[in-house]
């Protein structure tokens with residue numbers, strides 16, 4: 001049976017604290033000119049001291065539930081996409097469920113890095129097929145600035161913190177959008193796992209009092225990732241359009257992963273999407289990993305860029321490597 005998957009509410013949140021390119025140029029050997037011309041990023045939002053990924057995730061989640069007209073007690077599943085969880089254990093999903101006051105829910109984290117939103121939509125679709133009464137809260141909450149090396153100019157200028165959440169049900173009451181299709185994949189043939197890594201897991205041995213080594217922080221082979229990102233996001237977008245018999249002209253808004261303006265432009269060109277149909281907000285947030293596409297969707301809606309009936313095509317790319325695409329009908 002084909003159970004529909006409706007987005008009943010969408011909420012986003014980014015910390016208020018801002019870090020501009022000029023601020024960064026006082027930390028590392030960089031400049032506003034380099035960052036803007038190579039990435040399109042002008043500022044990023046960073047967590048306040050003591051603030052956590054779960055805190056910003058909770059704010060986004062509350063906004064999504066409010067729009068959906070749902071209470072925390074209505075939620076049956078809390079799924080959290082994050083590669084920067086509050087802790088290795090317990091899951092950030094359990095922490096968010098507790099802070100929201102959800103009661104007894106199935107709560108778990110999963111990591112598909114920057115592709116978390118696409119993977120989460122796919123998971124939600126499967127869960128709703130098995131359990132049509134489910135009410136799923138999908139939260140993408142990231143604290144990348146807690147894992148960048150502030151001495152490494154090749155990565156620390158790229159990332160920011162943020163969160164986005166959607167409430168999903170099979171019930172279409174006051175639905176904001178309907179998930180038309182979603183495709184997710186990863187690079188299982190070539191071993192490309194080393195292209196983007198964040199340490200701090202159990203592969204490294206730590207002892208109390210031992211200084212933290214370089215492996216603890218985010219590492220990325222940017223130029224190599226760039227090539228894969230352009231090629232793979234363009235290809236998966238073509239696949240999802242073809243299997244839904246949609247032409248690129250029928251896409252009202254393209255909302256790609258916000259990592260680098262040059263990547264977004266290159267993917268748009270490969271797809272032949274006119275620039276006015278491409279949404280970008282990378283200039284304001286930098287790369288917020290799994291939160292990037294929901295944050296962009298939220299901003300696009302707030303700016304009146306999405307109207308009822310619109311087809312929205314989204315795509316993501318991240319560590320793993322992982323990538324995905326999804327079609328929403330508003």
Ligand code: UT7
Pocket residue numbers: 029030031034035038039114153154155157158196221222223224225226229259260263287289317318319
């Ligand atoms: O979300 C997961 C997916 N991630 C991505 O999609 C990111 C993909 N990669 C990228 O966006 C780009 O590759 C970067 C923005 C990371 C780098 O841009 P690039 O045009 O590929 O630059 P590059 O790494 O080839 O570096 C060019 C030069 C180097 O100097 P030399 O060797 O030419 O003298 C770097 O050392 O730019 C230098 N550089 C910087 N200079 C000033 C690197 N970072 C900086 C910096 N400020 N922040």
